[in-house]
Amino acid sequence: MSKKVAFLQGNEAAAHGALYAGCKFFAGYPITPSTEVAEVMSAELPKVGGKFIQMEDEIGAMAALLGGALAGKKALTSTSGPGLSLKQELIGYGCIAEIPCVVFNVMRGGPSTGMPTGPSQSDVMCARWGTHGDHAAIALMPASVQECYDMVVRAFNLAETYRMPVFVMPDEIVAHMRERIEFREPGELEVIDRAAPSVPPSEYKPYDTTFGDVPPLAAFGSGYKFHVTGLNKLPDGFPTTKAEYVQAEEERQLRKVYAKVDDIVEFEEFQLDDAEICVVAYGSTSRSARYAVNEARAQGIKAGMFRIKTFWPFPDKQIKALADKVKGFIVPEMNLGMCSIEVERCAQGKAQILGINRVDGEPVNPEQILEKMKEVK
Protein backbone atom coordinates (compact mmCIF):
# COMPACT_ATOMS: atom_id res chain seq x y z
CA MET A 1 0.00 0.00 0.00
CA SER A 2 1.36 3.39 -0.90
CA LYS A 3 1.79 6.01 1.75
CA LYS A 4 -0.68 8.81 2.24
CA VAL A 5 0.93 11.95 0.87
CA ALA A 6 -0.31 15.51 0.94
CA PHE A 7 0.67 19.02 -0.05
CA LEU A 8 0.51 20.93 3.21
CA GLN A 9 1.65 23.96 5.13
CA GLY A 10 4.04 23.48 8.03
CA ASN A 11 1.31 24.50 10.45
CA GLU A 12 -1.12 21.93 9.03
CA ALA A 13 1.54 19.23 9.09
CA ALA A 14 2.30 20.02 12.73
CA ALA A 15 -1.35 19.40 13.65
CA HIS A 16 -1.30 16.04 11.87
CA GLY A 17 1.95 15.16 13.64
CA ALA A 18 0.27 15.88 16.96
CA LEU A 19 -2.62 13.57 16.07
CA TYR A 20 -0.12 10.85 15.09
CA ALA A 21 1.52 11.24 18.52
CA GLY A 22 -1.83 10.69 20.23
CA CYS A 23 -2.62 14.28 21.13
CA LYS A 24 -6.16 14.46 22.52
CA PHE A 25 -6.26 18.00 23.87
CA PHE A 26 -5.65 21.40 22.34
CA ALA A 27 -6.04 24.78 24.04
CA GLY A 28 -5.12 27.91 22.15
CA TYR A 29 -5.82 31.50 21.27
CA PRO A 30 -5.87 32.86 17.70
CA ILE A 31 -2.61 34.45 16.61
CA THR A 32 -0.94 34.97 13.27
CA PRO A 33 1.05 33.17 11.88
CA SER A 34 0.17 29.99 13.81
CA THR A 35 -3.62 29.92 13.60
CA GLU A 36 -3.81 27.08 11.05
CA VAL A 37 -2.63 24.66 13.74
CA ALA A 38 -5.69 25.54 15.83
CA GLU A 39 -7.96 25.37 12.81
CA VAL A 40 -6.85 21.86 11.88
CA MET A 41 -7.01 20.68 15.50
CA SER A 42 -10.54 22.09 15.90
CA ALA A 43 -11.61 20.00 12.91
CA GLU A 44 -9.63 16.83 13.59
CA LEU A 45 -9.62 16.38 17.38
CA PRO A 46 -13.37 15.78 17.80
CA LYS A 47 -13.15 13.10 15.10
CA VAL A 48 -10.98 11.06 17.44
CA GLY A 49 -12.88 11.97 20.59
CA GLY A 50 -10.33 14.63 21.54
CA LYS A 51 -11.04 18.07 22.94
CA PHE A 52 -10.33 21.48 21.42
CA ILE A 53 -10.88 24.71 23.30
CA GLN A 54 -10.28 28.27 22.24
CA MET A 55 -9.53 30.14 25.45
CA GLU A 56 -10.07 33.79 26.31
CA ASP A 57 -6.39 34.71 26.19
CA GLU A 58 -2.91 33.26 25.72
CA ILE A 59 -2.10 32.56 29.35
CA GLY A 60 -5.56 31.06 29.78
CA ALA A 61 -4.78 28.72 26.91
CA MET A 62 -1.55 27.70 28.62
CA ALA A 63 -3.46 27.13 31.87
CA ALA A 64 -6.13 24.99 30.21
CA LEU A 65 -3.35 23.09 28.42
CA LEU A 66 -1.67 22.26 31.71
CA GLY A 67 -5.03 21.31 33.24
CA GLY A 68 -5.79 18.96 30.34
CA ALA A 69 -2.29 17.48 30.52
CA LEU A 70 -2.62 16.93 34.26
CA ALA A 71 -5.87 15.11 33.57
CA GLY A 72 -3.80 12.67 31.51
CA LYS A 73 -4.13 13.95 27.96
CA LYS A 74 -1.34 14.61 25.49
CA ALA A 75 -1.78 18.33 25.04
CA LEU A 76 -0.77 20.86 22.37
CA THR A 77 -0.98 24.61 22.03
CA SER A 78 0.16 26.85 19.20
CA THR A 79 1.17 30.47 19.38
CA SER A 80 3.60 33.11 18.15
CA GLY A 81 5.90 35.73 19.71
CA PRO A 82 3.44 37.93 21.63
CA GLY A 83 1.56 34.83 22.72
CA LEU A 84 4.79 33.19 23.80
CA SER A 85 5.51 36.24 25.97
CA LEU A 86 2.04 36.04 27.52
CA LYS A 87 2.33 32.32 28.24
CA GLN A 88 5.65 32.57 30.02
CA GLU A 89 4.51 32.49 33.65
CA LEU A 90 2.72 29.22 33.07
CA ILE A 91 5.50 27.74 30.96
CA GLY A 92 7.46 28.12 34.18
CA TYR A 93 4.58 26.47 36.04
CA GLY A 94 4.81 23.54 33.64
CA CYS A 95 8.55 23.35 34.33
CA ILE A 96 8.36 23.40 38.14
CA ALA A 97 5.23 21.26 38.44
CA GLU A 98 6.65 18.98 35.70
CA ILE A 99 3.62 18.72 33.43
CA PRO A 100 4.24 17.40 29.91
CA CYS A 101 2.88 19.42 26.99
CA VAL A 102 3.95 20.77 23.59
CA VAL A 103 4.11 24.46 22.66
CA PHE A 104 4.25 25.03 18.89
CA ASN A 105 5.52 28.59 18.47
CA VAL A 106 5.76 30.14 15.03
CA MET A 107 8.40 32.88 14.97
CA ARG A 108 7.35 36.24 13.55
CA GLY A 109 8.93 39.67 13.86
CA GLY A 110 9.13 41.37 17.25
CA PRO A 111 9.41 42.74 19.88
CA SER A 112 5.75 43.33 20.73
CA THR A 113 3.40 43.18 17.74
CA GLY A 114 6.36 43.56 15.40
CA MET A 115 5.66 42.12 11.97
CA PRO A 116 2.85 39.59 12.39
CA THR A 117 3.08 38.16 8.90
CA GLY A 118 6.84 38.43 8.47
CA PRO A 119 9.30 35.63 9.22
CA SER A 120 11.74 35.80 12.08
CA GLN A 121 13.86 33.61 14.31
CA SER A 122 13.89 35.96 17.23
CA ASP A 123 12.01 33.85 19.80
CA VAL A 124 14.83 31.39 20.39
CA MET A 125 16.06 33.12 23.54
CA CYS A 126 12.48 33.64 24.71
CA ALA A 127 12.01 29.87 24.66
CA ARG A 128 15.14 29.42 26.76
CA TRP A 129 14.95 32.34 29.16
CA GLY A 130 11.45 33.77 28.83
CA THR A 131 10.04 32.48 32.08
CA HIS A 132 11.67 33.54 35.32
CA GLY A 133 13.77 31.23 37.44
CA ASP A 134 16.15 28.40 36.64
CA HIS A 135 14.74 25.68 34.45
CA ALA A 136 15.74 23.42 31.59
CA ALA A 137 14.38 23.94 28.08
CA ILE A 138 13.93 21.73 25.04
CA ALA A 139 13.24 23.44 21.70
CA LEU A 140 13.19 21.82 18.25
CA MET A 141 13.70 23.73 14.98
CA PRO A 142 11.99 22.27 11.91
CA ALA A 143 13.32 23.31 8.50
CA SER A 144 10.67 21.65 6.34
CA VAL A 145 7.00 20.78 6.34
CA GLN A 146 7.83 17.11 6.92
CA GLU A 147 9.94 18.12 9.90
CA CYS A 148 7.02 20.09 11.35
CA TYR A 149 5.12 16.80 11.41
CA ASP A 150 7.99 14.63 12.61
CA MET A 151 9.32 17.06 15.19
CA VAL A 152 5.92 17.52 16.80
CA VAL A 153 5.79 13.73 17.25
CA ARG A 154 9.26 13.85 18.78
CA ALA A 155 8.34 16.84 20.94
CA PHE A 156 5.49 14.81 22.48
CA ASN A 157 7.92 11.95 23.12
CA LEU A 158 10.37 14.32 24.80
CA ALA A 159 7.63 16.03 26.82
CA GLU A 160 6.33 12.71 28.11
CA THR A 161 9.82 11.29 28.72
CA TYR A 162 11.15 14.31 30.59
CA ARG A 163 7.82 15.50 32.03
CA MET A 164 8.02 19.11 30.90
CA PRO A 165 6.81 21.59 28.28
CA VAL A 166 8.67 21.17 24.98
CA PHE A 167 8.82 23.77 22.20
CA VAL A 168 8.68 23.29 18.44
CA MET A 169 9.71 26.58 16.82
CA PRO A 170 9.40 26.99 13.07
CA ASP A 171 9.99 30.41 11.58
CA GLU A 172 7.03 31.80 9.65
CA ILE A 173 8.49 30.62 6.32
CA VAL A 174 8.56 26.97 7.41
CA ALA A 175 5.14 27.32 9.05
CA HIS A 176 3.44 28.73 5.95
CA MET A 177 5.25 27.18 3.00
CA ARG A 178 3.68 24.21 1.26
CA GLU A 179 5.57 21.02 0.52
CA ARG A 180 4.80 17.41 -0.16
CA ILE A 181 4.74 15.41 3.02
CA GLU A 182 4.20 11.79 3.92
CA PHE A 183 1.78 10.88 6.66
CA ARG A 184 3.61 8.37 8.81
CA GLU A 185 2.33 4.82 9.06
CA PRO A 186 1.44 3.51 12.52
CA GLY A 187 4.66 2.24 14.05
CA GLU A 188 6.88 4.12 11.61
CA LEU A 189 7.79 6.76 14.17
CA GLU A 190 8.26 6.01 17.83
CA VAL A 191 5.40 7.23 20.03
CA ILE A 192 6.13 7.39 23.75
CA ASP A 193 3.24 7.45 26.20
CA ARG A 194 3.43 8.76 29.73
CA ALA A 195 4.91 6.34 32.24
CA ALA A 196 2.17 5.23 34.66
CA PRO A 197 2.95 5.03 38.37
CA SER A 198 4.04 1.57 39.49
CA VAL A 199 2.75 2.07 43.02
CA PRO A 200 -0.87 2.06 44.24
CA PRO A 201 -2.58 5.40 44.95
CA SER A 202 -1.98 5.10 48.69
CA GLU A 203 1.80 5.12 48.17
CA TYR A 204 1.99 7.58 45.29
CA LYS A 205 4.02 10.78 45.46
CA PRO A 206 4.20 12.93 42.31
CA TYR A 207 7.87 13.90 42.82
CA ASP A 208 9.24 10.72 44.34
CA THR A 209 12.84 10.61 43.11
CA THR A 210 13.33 7.01 44.24
CA PHE A 211 11.90 6.39 40.76
CA GLY A 212 14.67 8.43 39.16
CA ASP A 213 15.08 12.00 38.00
CA VAL A 214 11.74 11.86 36.17
CA PRO A 215 9.18 10.43 38.61
CA PRO A 216 6.00 9.05 37.00
CA LEU A 217 3.06 11.44 36.78
CA ALA A 218 -0.39 10.08 37.58
CA ALA A 219 -3.46 11.66 36.02
CA PHE A 220 -6.19 13.48 37.89
CA GLY A 221 -9.30 11.35 37.66
CA SER A 222 -7.41 8.06 37.28
CA GLY A 223 -7.82 6.93 40.88
CA TYR A 224 -4.77 8.80 42.18
CA LYS A 225 -5.16 11.86 44.39
CA PHE A 226 -2.27 14.22 44.92
CA HIS A 227 -1.31 17.87 45.21
CA VAL A 228 0.27 20.05 42.52
CA THR A 229 1.63 23.54 43.16
CA GLY A 230 3.90 26.12 41.56
CA LEU A 231 5.74 26.52 44.84
CA ASN A 232 8.98 24.72 45.53
CA LYS A 233 7.84 21.39 46.78
CA LEU A 234 8.55 18.17 48.63
CA PRO A 235 8.37 14.72 46.98
CA ASP A 236 4.66 14.56 47.94
CA GLY A 237 3.97 17.79 46.05
CA PHE A 238 3.46 20.01 49.09
CA PRO A 239 5.23 23.34 49.48
CA THR A 240 8.51 23.64 51.29
CA THR A 241 11.09 26.33 51.94
CA LYS A 242 13.60 23.88 53.37
CA ALA A 243 16.91 24.76 51.74
CA GLU A 244 18.10 21.21 51.12
CA TYR A 245 14.90 20.23 49.31
CA VAL A 246 14.66 23.38 47.21
CA GLN A 247 18.29 23.18 46.07
CA ALA A 248 18.08 19.46 45.29
CA GLU A 249 14.78 19.78 43.40
CA GLU A 250 15.96 22.71 41.29
CA GLU A 251 19.15 20.85 40.43
CA ARG A 252 17.24 17.68 39.57
CA GLN A 253 14.97 19.57 37.21
CA LEU A 254 18.01 20.72 35.24
CA ARG A 255 19.83 17.40 35.55
CA LYS A 256 16.93 15.38 34.17
CA VAL A 257 17.49 17.12 30.84
CA TYR A 258 21.20 17.94 30.77
CA ALA A 259 22.31 14.45 31.84
CA LYS A 260 20.50 13.16 28.75
CA VAL A 261 21.73 15.82 26.36
CA ASP A 262 23.20 13.26 23.93
CA ASP A 263 19.78 11.60 23.61
CA ILE A 264 17.99 14.90 23.14
CA VAL A 265 20.27 16.93 20.85
CA GLU A 266 19.77 16.18 17.16
CA PHE A 267 21.64 17.90 14.34
CA GLU A 268 22.69 17.46 10.74
CA GLU A 269 26.27 17.71 9.49
CA PHE A 270 26.47 18.66 5.82
CA GLN A 271 29.81 18.70 3.97
CA LEU A 272 31.67 19.22 7.21
CA ASP A 273 34.40 16.55 6.93
CA ASP A 274 37.05 18.81 5.44
CA ALA A 275 35.28 22.13 5.94
CA GLU A 276 37.23 25.26 6.80
CA ILE A 277 34.07 27.35 6.95
CA CYS A 278 31.10 26.12 8.95
CA VAL A 279 27.69 27.71 8.46
CA VAL A 280 25.59 27.19 11.60
CA ALA A 281 21.96 27.47 10.59
CA TYR A 282 18.45 26.41 11.60
CA GLY A 283 14.93 26.58 10.23
CA SER A 284 14.36 28.08 6.80
CA THR A 285 17.75 29.79 6.99
CA SER A 286 19.39 26.36 6.78
CA ARG A 287 17.83 25.92 3.33
CA SER A 288 19.66 29.03 2.10
CA ALA A 289 22.78 27.79 3.85
CA ARG A 290 22.62 24.41 2.10
CA TYR A 291 22.33 26.14 -1.26
CA ALA A 292 25.25 28.43 -0.41
CA VAL A 293 27.43 25.51 0.69
CA ASN A 294 26.76 23.67 -2.57
CA GLU A 295 27.63 26.81 -4.53
CA ALA A 296 30.79 27.32 -2.49
CA ARG A 297 31.89 23.73 -3.06
CA ALA A 298 31.36 24.24 -6.82
CA GLN A 299 33.71 27.20 -6.54
CA GLY A 300 36.30 25.16 -4.62
CA ILE A 301 35.59 26.73 -1.23
CA LYS A 302 35.69 24.21 1.61
CA ALA A 303 32.42 25.10 3.27
CA GLY A 304 29.94 22.98 5.21
CA MET A 305 26.86 23.37 7.34
CA PHE A 306 26.00 22.39 10.87
CA ARG A 307 22.20 22.37 10.96
CA ILE A 308 20.70 22.79 14.39
CA LYS A 309 17.63 20.59 14.83
CA THR A 310 17.56 20.80 18.62
CA PHE A 311 18.25 24.41 19.56
CA TRP A 312 17.80 23.80 23.31
CA PRO A 313 19.73 22.16 24.81
CA PHE A 314 22.25 23.84 22.53
CA PRO A 315 24.68 21.48 20.75
CA ASP A 316 27.61 22.71 22.85
CA LYS A 317 29.77 19.63 22.40
CA GLN A 318 29.46 19.62 18.63
CA ILE A 319 30.16 23.33 18.20
CA LYS A 320 33.14 23.11 20.56
CA ALA A 321 34.60 20.27 18.46
CA LEU A 322 34.02 22.20 15.25
CA ALA A 323 35.72 25.28 16.70
CA ASP A 324 38.94 23.26 16.92
CA LYS A 325 38.64 22.28 13.25
CA VAL A 326 37.32 25.22 11.24
CA LYS A 327 38.68 28.68 10.55
CA GLY A 328 35.38 30.39 10.98
CA PHE A 329 31.67 30.07 11.65
CA ILE A 330 29.03 31.93 9.70
CA VAL A 331 25.77 32.25 11.61
CA PRO A 332 22.91 33.46 9.41
CA GLU A 333 19.68 34.09 11.28
CA MET A 334 16.55 36.21 11.16
CA ASN A 335 17.35 38.11 14.35
CA LEU A 336 20.12 40.45 15.46
CA GLY A 337 22.41 37.72 16.76
CA MET A 338 20.95 35.14 19.12
CA CYS A 339 22.41 31.87 17.89
CA SER A 340 25.69 33.78 17.44
CA ILE A 341 25.88 34.29 21.20
CA GLU A 342 25.67 30.56 21.76
CA VAL A 343 28.22 29.78 19.05
CA GLU A 344 30.58 32.35 20.59
CA ARG A 345 30.11 30.77 24.01
CA CYS A 346 30.97 27.33 22.65
CA ALA A 347 33.80 28.43 20.32
CA GLN A 348 35.65 30.14 23.18
CA GLY A 349 37.58 32.35 20.80
CA LYS A 350 39.03 29.46 18.81
CA ALA A 351 37.39 30.40 15.51
CA GLN A 352 36.18 33.51 13.77
CA ILE A 353 32.42 34.11 14.07
CA LEU A 354 30.51 36.12 11.48
CA GLY A 355 26.81 36.78 11.82
CA ILE A 356 24.36 37.53 9.04
CA ASN A 357 21.39 39.14 10.67
CA ARG A 358 18.15 40.12 8.99
CA VAL A 359 15.09 41.47 10.76
CA ASP A 360 13.51 43.17 7.74
CA GLY A 361 10.97 40.45 7.09
CA GLU A 362 13.05 38.90 4.31
CA PRO A 363 14.90 35.59 4.50
CA VAL A 364 18.67 35.39 4.56
CA ASN A 365 19.49 34.47 0.97
CA PRO A 366 22.28 32.18 -0.30
CA GLU A 367 24.16 35.06 -1.96
CA GLN A 368 24.57 36.79 1.41
CA ILE A 369 26.03 33.64 2.89
CA LEU A 370 28.40 33.10 -0.07
CA GLU A 371 29.52 36.72 0.16
CA LYS A 372 30.18 36.40 3.87
CA MET A 373 32.45 33.40 3.27
CA LYS A 374 34.98 35.79 1.70
CA GLU A 375 35.43 37.43 5.11
CA VAL A 376 36.62 34.24 6.78
CA LYS A 377 40.34 34.50 7.32
Next chain:
Amino acid sequence: MAYDYESRIRPGKLPHIWCPGCGHGIVMKGLIRAMDTLSLKKEETAIVSGIGCASRLPGYMDCCTLHTAHGRAAAFATGVKLARPEMNVILVGGDGDGTAIGGNHFIHACRRNIDMTYIIMNNYIYGMTGGQFSPATPTGHKASTTPYGNPDPAFDIVKLAIGAGATFVARGTAYHANQIDKLIAEAIQHKGFSVVEILDDCPTTYGRRNKYKSVVEMMNRLKDVAVPVKAAEKMSAEQLEGKILTGVLHKVERPEYCDEYAKVIERAGGNK
Protein backbone atom coordinates in the same frame (compact mmCIF):
# COMPACT_ATOMS: atom_id res chain seq x y z
CA MET B 1 -26.05 15.16 61.01
CA ALA B 2 -22.54 14.33 62.09
CA TYR B 3 -19.92 15.27 59.53
CA ASP B 4 -16.69 13.42 58.97
CA TYR B 5 -14.31 16.36 58.87
CA GLU B 6 -11.16 14.40 59.58
CA SER B 7 -11.41 12.01 56.66
CA ARG B 8 -11.64 14.94 54.23
CA ILE B 9 -8.52 16.68 55.55
CA ARG B 10 -5.11 15.55 54.35
CA PRO B 11 -3.21 13.85 57.13
CA GLY B 12 -0.41 15.99 58.53
CA LYS B 13 -1.29 19.19 56.65
CA LEU B 14 -2.79 21.18 59.51
CA PRO B 15 -2.36 23.67 61.11
CA HIS B 16 -3.37 25.98 58.28
CA ILE B 17 -1.66 29.27 57.47
CA TRP B 18 -4.66 31.51 58.18
CA CYS B 19 -4.54 34.19 60.88
CA PRO B 20 -6.64 33.98 64.05
CA GLY B 21 -10.05 35.43 63.25
CA CYS B 22 -9.87 34.80 59.49
CA GLY B 23 -13.05 33.32 58.06
CA HIS B 24 -11.42 31.05 55.48
CA GLY B 25 -11.44 28.11 57.89
CA ILE B 26 -15.20 28.54 58.35
CA VAL B 27 -15.61 28.34 54.57
CA MET B 28 -13.40 25.25 54.41
CA LYS B 29 -15.54 23.55 57.04
CA GLY B 30 -18.61 24.45 55.01
CA LEU B 31 -17.02 22.98 51.90
CA ILE B 32 -16.18 19.78 53.78
CA ARG B 33 -19.78 19.48 55.01
CA ALA B 34 -21.06 20.01 51.47
CA MET B 35 -18.68 17.39 50.05
CA ASP B 36 -19.61 15.00 52.83
CA THR B 37 -23.33 15.56 52.30
CA LEU B 38 -22.97 14.84 48.59
CA SER B 39 -20.57 11.92 49.26
CA LEU B 40 -18.13 13.29 46.67
CA LYS B 41 -15.41 10.74 45.98
CA LYS B 42 -11.95 12.11 46.73
CA GLU B 43 -10.33 10.59 43.64
CA GLU B 44 -13.03 12.02 41.41
CA THR B 45 -12.95 15.53 42.85
CA ALA B 46 -10.47 18.25 41.94
CA ILE B 47 -10.14 21.42 43.98
CA VAL B 48 -8.33 24.13 42.04
CA SER B 49 -7.09 27.50 43.29
CA GLY B 50 -4.97 30.46 42.32
CA ILE B 51 -2.67 32.40 44.63
CA GLY B 52 -3.46 34.06 47.93
CA CYS B 53 -4.56 33.15 51.43
CA ALA B 54 -7.84 31.56 50.31
CA SER B 55 -6.02 29.73 47.53
CA ARG B 56 -4.06 27.73 50.10
CA LEU B 57 -7.26 25.83 50.94
CA PRO B 58 -6.81 22.93 48.46
CA GLY B 59 -3.61 21.77 50.14
CA TYR B 60 -5.55 20.88 53.27
CA MET B 61 -8.17 18.84 51.43
CA ASP B 62 -7.73 15.14 50.72
CA CYS B 63 -8.57 14.87 47.01
CA CYS B 64 -7.00 15.91 43.69
CA THR B 65 -5.76 19.42 44.40
CA LEU B 66 -4.21 21.96 42.09
CA HIS B 67 -2.70 25.16 43.44
CA THR B 68 -2.07 27.13 40.24
CA ALA B 69 -0.66 30.58 39.48
CA HIS B 70 -2.21 33.90 40.46
CA GLY B 71 -5.63 34.32 38.87
CA ARG B 72 -5.47 31.22 36.70
CA ALA B 73 -7.59 28.75 38.66
CA ALA B 74 -10.61 28.98 36.36
CA ALA B 75 -8.49 28.44 33.24
CA PHE B 76 -6.57 25.44 34.65
CA ALA B 77 -9.85 24.02 35.97
CA THR B 78 -11.47 24.43 32.55
CA GLY B 79 -8.71 22.23 31.11
CA VAL B 80 -9.17 19.57 33.80
CA LYS B 81 -12.96 19.56 33.44
CA LEU B 82 -12.99 19.45 29.64
CA ALA B 83 -10.41 16.64 29.65
CA ARG B 84 -12.38 14.69 32.27
CA PRO B 85 -16.00 15.86 32.42
CA GLU B 86 -16.83 13.08 34.87
CA MET B 87 -14.79 14.80 37.60
CA ASN B 88 -16.28 17.18 40.14
CA VAL B 89 -14.30 20.39 39.81
CA ILE B 90 -14.41 23.01 42.56
CA LEU B 91 -12.54 26.31 42.44
CA VAL B 92 -11.62 28.32 45.50
CA GLY B 93 -9.90 31.65 45.88
CA GLY B 94 -10.08 35.22 47.00
CA ASP B 95 -11.53 38.42 45.59
CA GLY B 96 -8.25 39.79 44.21
CA ASP B 97 -7.21 36.51 42.62
CA GLY B 98 -10.62 35.91 41.10
CA THR B 99 -11.81 39.34 39.98
CA ALA B 100 -8.60 41.26 39.19
CA ILE B 101 -5.81 39.14 37.70
CA GLY B 102 -8.22 36.26 37.15
CA GLY B 103 -11.18 38.38 36.06
CA ASN B 104 -11.00 37.38 32.43
CA HIS B 105 -10.99 33.65 33.18
CA PHE B 106 -13.81 34.18 35.69
CA ILE B 107 -16.19 35.86 33.25
CA HIS B 108 -15.42 33.39 30.47
CA ALA B 109 -16.03 30.40 32.73
CA CYS B 110 -19.40 32.01 33.51
CA ARG B 111 -20.06 32.54 29.80
CA ARG B 112 -19.20 28.94 28.87
CA ASN B 113 -21.38 27.64 31.70
CA ILE B 114 -18.91 24.83 32.28
CA ASP B 115 -20.03 22.57 35.09
CA MET B 116 -17.79 23.72 37.94
CA THR B 117 -18.36 25.48 41.25
CA TYR B 118 -16.40 28.58 42.16
CA ILE B 119 -16.23 29.60 45.82
CA ILE B 120 -14.96 33.17 46.14
CA MET B 121 -13.93 34.19 49.63
CA ASN B 122 -14.36 37.95 49.52
CA ASN B 123 -12.48 39.64 52.34
CA TYR B 124 -12.17 42.91 50.40
CA ILE B 125 -8.39 42.88 50.35
CA TYR B 126 -5.18 41.24 49.13
CA GLY B 127 -4.29 39.58 52.43
CA MET B 128 -1.22 37.53 51.62
CA THR B 129 0.73 40.48 50.25
CA GLY B 130 -0.13 42.60 53.25
CA GLY B 131 -3.39 44.41 52.59
CA GLN B 132 -3.50 46.15 49.22
CA PHE B 133 -6.91 47.16 47.84
CA SER B 134 -8.68 44.74 45.53
CA PRO B 135 -11.52 45.23 43.03
CA ALA B 136 -13.84 44.35 45.94
CA THR B 137 -12.52 46.97 48.39
CA PRO B 138 -15.31 49.51 49.03
CA THR B 139 -14.70 53.07 47.84
CA GLY B 140 -13.12 55.21 50.51
CA HIS B 141 -11.76 52.35 52.56
CA LYS B 142 -8.16 52.09 53.63
CA ALA B 143 -5.64 49.63 52.33
CA SER B 144 -1.84 49.67 52.35
CA THR B 145 -1.96 51.16 48.83
CA THR B 146 -4.91 53.48 49.49
CA PRO B 147 -3.61 55.43 52.50
CA TYR B 148 -5.96 58.34 51.68
CA GLY B 149 -8.95 56.11 51.04
CA ASN B 150 -9.76 53.95 48.03
CA PRO B 151 -10.72 56.03 44.96
CA ASP B 152 -11.88 52.93 43.02
CA PRO B 153 -15.46 51.70 42.90
CA ALA B 154 -15.90 48.02 43.83
CA PHE B 155 -17.27 45.11 41.85
CA ASP B 156 -20.50 43.49 42.94
CA ILE B 157 -19.27 39.92 42.39
CA VAL B 158 -22.78 38.47 42.28
CA LYS B 159 -23.89 40.91 39.57
CA LEU B 160 -20.64 40.31 37.69
CA ALA B 161 -21.24 36.56 37.68
CA ILE B 162 -24.87 36.89 36.63
CA GLY B 163 -24.00 39.39 33.91
CA ALA B 164 -21.28 37.13 32.54
CA GLY B 165 -23.65 34.18 32.30
CA ALA B 166 -23.19 32.02 35.40
CA THR B 167 -26.32 29.90 35.82
CA PHE B 168 -26.20 29.58 39.62
CA VAL B 169 -25.10 32.46 41.83
CA ALA B 170 -25.34 32.55 45.61
CA ARG B 171 -23.95 34.64 48.43
CA GLY B 172 -23.32 33.80 52.04
CA THR B 173 -21.15 35.11 54.83
CA ALA B 174 -18.54 33.67 57.15
CA TYR B 175 -20.85 34.61 60.03
CA HIS B 176 -23.71 32.49 58.70
CA ALA B 177 -21.62 29.33 58.92
CA ASN B 178 -24.51 26.89 58.80
CA GLN B 179 -25.71 28.28 55.50
CA ILE B 180 -22.36 27.93 53.71
CA ASP B 181 -22.47 24.17 53.25
CA LYS B 182 -26.03 24.30 51.95
CA LEU B 183 -25.19 26.97 49.37
CA ILE B 184 -22.07 25.09 48.25
CA ALA B 185 -23.89 21.75 48.07
CA GLU B 186 -26.65 23.26 45.95
CA ALA B 187 -24.04 24.92 43.73
CA ILE B 188 -22.17 21.64 43.20
CA GLN B 189 -25.42 19.87 42.35
CA HIS B 190 -26.33 22.54 39.84
CA LYS B 191 -25.43 21.61 36.26
CA GLY B 192 -23.42 24.53 34.89
CA PHE B 193 -21.06 27.16 36.22
CA SER B 194 -22.01 28.05 39.77
CA VAL B 195 -20.58 30.89 41.83
CA VAL B 196 -20.78 31.13 45.61
CA GLU B 197 -19.48 34.38 47.06
CA ILE B 198 -18.77 34.17 50.77
CA LEU B 199 -18.33 37.55 52.44
CA ASP B 200 -15.36 37.01 54.67
CA ASP B 201 -13.15 38.99 57.00
CA CYS B 202 -9.48 39.81 57.16
CA PRO B 203 -8.87 41.27 60.60
CA THR B 204 -5.11 41.40 60.08
CA THR B 205 -4.79 43.53 56.95
CA TYR B 206 -8.26 45.02 56.43
CA GLY B 207 -10.00 45.23 59.78
CA ARG B 208 -7.30 47.10 61.61
CA ARG B 209 -6.91 49.71 58.87
CA ASN B 210 -10.66 50.30 58.75
CA LYS B 211 -11.32 50.83 62.44
CA TYR B 212 -12.75 47.45 63.29
CA LYS B 213 -11.77 46.95 66.91
CA SER B 214 -12.09 43.18 66.89
CA VAL B 215 -12.91 40.09 64.87
CA VAL B 216 -16.22 39.99 66.72
CA GLU B 217 -17.05 43.45 65.39
CA MET B 218 -16.23 42.32 61.84
CA MET B 219 -18.39 39.25 62.21
CA ASN B 220 -21.22 41.30 63.68
CA ARG B 221 -21.05 43.57 60.66
CA LEU B 222 -21.54 40.55 58.39
CA LYS B 223 -24.48 39.50 60.56
CA ASP B 224 -26.01 42.99 60.40
CA VAL B 225 -25.68 43.69 56.68
CA ALA B 226 -26.81 40.30 55.43
CA VAL B 227 -30.45 39.97 54.47
CA PRO B 228 -31.78 36.64 53.19
CA VAL B 229 -33.22 37.10 49.73
CA LYS B 230 -36.64 35.82 50.87
CA ALA B 231 -36.79 38.31 53.75
CA ALA B 232 -35.78 41.11 51.39
CA GLU B 233 -38.94 40.59 49.35
CA LYS B 234 -40.95 41.98 52.24
CA MET B 235 -38.62 44.91 52.92
CA SER B 236 -38.78 48.45 51.56
CA ALA B 237 -36.04 50.11 49.57
CA GLU B 238 -35.23 52.21 52.64
CA GLN B 239 -34.96 49.16 54.82
CA LEU B 240 -32.63 47.54 52.29
CA GLU B 241 -30.31 50.55 52.16
CA GLY B 242 -26.77 49.33 52.93
CA LYS B 243 -27.86 45.71 53.18
CA ILE B 244 -26.42 42.80 51.19
CA LEU B 245 -28.64 40.01 49.89
CA THR B 246 -27.71 36.45 50.77
CA GLY B 247 -28.93 33.06 49.67
CA VAL B 248 -29.45 31.68 46.16
CA LEU B 249 -29.76 34.84 44.07
CA HIS B 250 -29.82 33.42 40.55
CA LYS B 251 -30.62 30.01 39.16
CA VAL B 252 -31.40 29.29 35.53
CA GLU B 253 -30.96 26.40 33.12
CA ARG B 254 -28.71 26.78 30.09
CA PRO B 255 -26.72 24.29 27.97
CA GLU B 256 -23.55 23.18 29.74
CA TYR B 257 -20.18 23.44 27.99
CA CYS B 258 -18.94 19.84 28.22
CA ASP B 259 -22.35 18.58 27.09
CA GLU B 260 -22.20 20.94 24.13
CA TYR B 261 -18.68 19.76 23.29
CA ALA B 262 -19.90 16.16 23.41
CA LYS B 263 -22.32 17.18 20.66
CA VAL B 264 -19.40 18.59 18.65
CA ILE B 265 -17.70 15.19 18.91
CA GLU B 266 -20.95 13.55 17.86
CA ARG B 267 -21.27 15.83 14.82
CA ALA B 268 -17.63 15.18 13.86
CA GLY B 269 -18.22 11.44 14.04
CA GLY B 270 -15.81 10.97 16.94
CA ASN B 271 -17.97 8.53 18.88
CA LYS B 272 -17.37 5.69 16.46
